[in-house]
Amino acid sequence: MAAQDRLTANAFTRTEPTVPVPLRPLPLLRVDGLSVSYGPHEVVSNVGFELGRGDSLALIGESGSGKSTIARAVLRLLPSSGRATGRVAFDGQEVLGISERGFRPLRGRAIGFVPQDPANSLNPVRTIGAQAQEAVALLDEPDSAIRKQLILDTFAEVGLDNPERVYGSYPHQLSGGMLQRVLIGLAILPRPALLVADEPTSALDVTIQKRILDLLTRLQDNLKISLLLITHDLAIAAERANALVVLKDGVTQEAGRTATVFSSPASAYARKLRADVPALNPDRYAALRDVGLRTVKAGDAATPKIEVSAVRKTFTVDGKTLTAVSDLSFTVPAGTTHALVGESGSGKTTAVRLLLGLEQPDSGTISVAGEQITGRSPEALRSTWRHLQLVYQNPFTSLDPTWTIEQLVREPLGRFKVGTSKEREERVRGALADVGLGEHLLSRKPAALSGGQRQRVAIARSLVLKPDVIVLDEPTSALDVSVQAGIVEVLLTLQANLGLTYVFVSHDLALVRQLAHTVSVMHRGRIVEHGTVAEIFDDPRQSYTRSLLESIPSGGAAVAPATHTRPRMSAG
Amino acid sequence: MKGAYLSYAAKRFAQAAVVILLAYVFTFVVVSILPGDPITNVLRDPQNGFSEDQIRQIIAAQGLDRPIPVQLWASLSHFVIGDFGLSMRSSRPVTTLIAEVLPSTLILASEAFAIALLLAVTIGYGTQFLPKRLGQGLLRGFPSLFLSVPNFVIGLVLIHVFGFQVGLFRVIEPNSFWATLFASIALGIPVSARIAEVLIANLDKESEQEYAAVARGRGLTQMRLFARHLLKPSSLPVVTVIALAIGELLGGSLITETVFGRTGIGSLVQRSVSTQDLPVLQAVVSLAAVVFVLVNLIADLVYPLLDPRVKLIGNRRYRPTTADDSAATASAAMTS
Known part of the structure; x- marks a missing residue:
């Protein structure tokens, strides 16, 4: 009865067509007039879309836009305080109103789920194998040897090198990228018709992100799985999905085929979202960035603000010596931004700690504003810290x-x-x-x-x-892309006005390109390439740098941004 | 890993042995310096009719006139081989006295422990999956309710209802199946409350973890989700609580045995206190210490096996600096 009321209510209150483009006569997933509220607070209002068989659709928006909530509502994994109304039809069957008992057969078997944070998405005290057995149990295969083989085959399919070792491991023994592969494997193992991926790469490094997204795309093509992708990154969405739904504060701003929405966004919000993606607008802050250079007094520019020369640092773990950084050298002229880029484990964090004097190098010297950092006690460094600050x-x-x-x-x-x-x-x-x-x-x-x-x-x-120098340790990696744009603007304005020198640590190359003057690319504790932003981005010499650059999602074949000077890589 | 575990286990064993010995020494010293000398009191009791000479002879024969450290050494070396001497009242070996009553108490305590665990896990399951209209909220109040009712009250109510009204057992047969069961329930209920409190808090925490949602998304039933995913991580802190709950079982068994009229360690202690039978008391206190230490030792040894993430102490000179560590230390260092 209540469902009937809601239906009629929706039919009257709907102001815009909720379904952008009908893809096939009977869509696999049809969401209609979906609203979700926590208590009196409505976080998703009257959202609708259709996803055809084997097709892909991305929900995009910032945090708080309700995109993940929609995914959870479709998966029926909302927290107990959440209440969803409207219609969600899977394969023609209404699933929002049915009982948990009625919905459970669809879980895993028909609807797979790839979560956002791989590190917390597997039970930490059970082996990967034990959890994989739960997924394979959905296939009703009676022979346990075949079941195990299916698991190992799936692990190989998602690109895990040593399936047998992964099977026996605990989650904390694997890297984030490997865990996300495991989770994707567990989700596709029962061959679901629909895969819901909630920000599947936001916790991963940029090169691993590309590999995971490639994997998802490949599996989707091979297995004819429909993909519902949730992301805050417009470039990723455009690259990986055929249709887009842009959300803000739980309300649909724009929806349609990717090519249309991406190349000529109709809504103001979608245009802003597009403008805020660093990869699509590499020269957005070029003018502001260069103001900073001019404000520096001529005398200052001659002597570098930061000098790091031949620094080496090793740690001893379980009797083994690990080299965290070696032969680390760079200089930063006053009033400029130097970026240290690299993936997790490249030695970025150690470099920051050395630079701040929180860790002493085994050899080499570091000086900031003419003061030696190396070889001084924390007490002696206090006066330096006044001029050398960290943003975490x-x-x-x-x-x-x-x-x-x-x-x-x-x-x-x-x-x-x-x-x-x-x-x-x-x-x-x-x-x-x-x-x-x-x-x-x-x-x-x-x-x-x-x-x-x-x-x-x-x-x-x-x-x-x-301070004269601020070390920025991934200052925007926890923030949405449009919030990030605001922070970048603040940083560049401060630099222009106060002549600040920045050391900017990041794995986000597109962002580095927007705000840095010089770049050092770190790989396994060494600087593999350094130069000005133009040198690194337009003419990378090292293959590692090239692979990093190719990993930047840029909207793929959907549209080639006019401002992009680098030869385009086709990213399917 | 295996070598690390063995050296860890050896260390914990050595520590446990030291604690037990110290506990023994402590009780011995406390008893020795207490005012009033029960031994002379007994001997001087006119009913026994010893002469001063005889008393001195007995004391000398028992070595009680020697300096306390010497006595302690003698007593300790007997304790190590499991000899607690003779009871002062009955002149029978203390070990025999204890052996007579120990099985009854062990049965009571282990049944109570099993009931406590069962009850705690059931309450825990209910708080997670019982529909709200069937009293999920009510269930959450159970642990505090259990803790606030003394166990002798529970015992008396159980005797009244099931002994007298329903007639399941007769109070004059305290060792019958039903009588033992209800005594165990009376003893187990407050113990279950402590376990349930910690279990519920951890189940609440674990069920909000992302992995629980992902496992549900894999199509697990509630029962499997609970048994395979939530229970184990939630039980880890419970292991520590259980070690403490054993103390509650020991203390509670004294009262429960009295209420249900059972013979056991409780009644033995009661008798020994009223007659100042020091060797028996010393033995029971030492035994309690041994049980306590052993249970905690087991908890320590089991923990690394249950939680693969636990790193054993030793062998670690370098703490890997994660991003979070470095931020905390960095901002702390730079503003101080």
Whole structure:
């Protein structure tokens, strides 16, 4: 009865066609007037789309846009406080209203799920094999030897080198990329008709991201699986899906075939989303970036602000010596941005720790603003730290949740005994204004702020000491692409106004291209290539650099961005 | 890994042995320095009719006039080979006295423990999967309810209802099947509360983990999801609680045995306290310490086997710096 009411209500309240392009007469998945609310708070409103057999569709939007919630509603994995209304028809059968008992036969067998964070998506205290057995059990194969062989074959199919070893491993013994392969394997093992992939690569490095996405595309083609892809990255969506649904605050902004939406977005929001993707707009901040160079006084430019020469650092683990970085050398002229790029394990983090003096190198020297970092005690480094600050990756964990914004930004001043109480207050307000935050936030706690605002607070916190050098350790990797664009603008404006020198650590090459002046590409603890942004991006000499560049999702064949100067790689 | 585990186990064994010896020494010293000398009290009891000379002879023969450290050494060397001496009341070996009552208490305690576990896991399952209208919220209140009712009250209620009203057992046959079962229930209920509290908290945490959603997406039934995915990680902290709950079982068994009129360690302790039968008390206290230490030892030894992520102490000189570590130390170092 209630379902009937909802149906009629939807029929009247629907203002725009919810189904962009009918793909086939009977779609595999048809979502109609879907709304999801947590308590009184509606997070998804009247969303509809269709996904045909063997076809692919991407839901795109920032965090909070409701894209993951829609996926969870389709999978019926919403938390108990979530309530979904509307219609979700799978293969013609309404599945939203049926009982859990009625839906369970579809789970795994017909609808597979690839989650966002591979590290937390497998039970940590059970072996991979034990969990794979649950997936293979859906195939009703009576012979246990055949079941195990099926698992091993699937592991090989998703590109795991040593299936037998993976089978016996615990999740913590495998890398994130391997775990995501396992999860994809478990999802496709029962040969579902639909695969729901919720940000399947957002926790992975850029080269692994490409391989995982290639794998998904290949499996989708080979096995004729329909793919519902959830992502915040428009470039990925355009590259991997035939149709797009753009969401904001739980409302559909635009929907249609990828080529149409991507090349000529009709809605303002889709246009903004497209403008914010670094890979599509490499020269967006070129003017602002070059202002920074000109503000530096002529005398400063002659002596480099940062000099790292022949630095080597090893660690001893279980009696084995691991070289974290070796022969690390680079210089950064004042007022410029130097980017350290590389994948996890390339030695970026160790390089940052060495640069900040938190770790002492085995050999080599580091100096910042003419002061030696190497060979000094933490006490002796205090005066240097006043001019050398760090902005950390994750603004969700780097701010004490019990402190107010004012306390957080003021703290460094107190620690370094800077100024009178009144001066401190002025500096705090000044720093907040510099990063574009209003004074009304002073008494708030971090929990009341968005991720982008929190990262601005983190920047203000290092800015308040008026440093010369700021080390930015993946400052936007935890943020949405449009929030990221705001942070990039703040950073470049600050550099232009204050002549700051940045060391920018990132695995996101597209972002590096937008804001850095010089680049060092790190691989296994060594710098394999360095040069200006133009040299590295337009004329990469090393194959490793080329493979990194090719991994940048750029919208694929959907459209070739006009501003792109590099020869296009076809990425299917 | 295997070598690391063996050296870890050897270390824990050595530690356990040291703790047991220290516990023995501690009780011995406490008893020795307590005011009032029960031995002389017994001997001087006019009913026994010993002369001063006889008393001195007995004391000398028992070695009780020697300095305390010497006595301690003698007592300790007997304890190591499992000899607790003679009871002062009955003059029978303490080990015999304990052996007579131990089986009854062991049966009671192990049945109670099994009931406590069963009850805790059932409550845990219910809090996760029982529909709200069938009282999921009510179930969450059970542990605090169980803890707030003393177990002798539970025991008396059980005797009244099932002994007298229903007539399942007769109070004059405390060792019958039903009487033992209800005594175990009375003893097990408060113990289950401690286990259930921790289990529920951890089940709540684990069921919100992404892997639980992914496993559900794989088509698992609720029962399998609970048994195969949620129970094991949620039980890890419970192992520690169980080790502590054993103490509760020991203490609770004294009261439960009295309420249900059972002979056991409880009644033996009660008798020995009232007659100041020191060797028996010393033996029971030491035994309790041994049980405690052993249970904790087992918990320590089992933990690394249950959780593959546990790294054994030793062999680690370098702590890999993860991104989170470096941020925490970096911001801490740079602002201090």
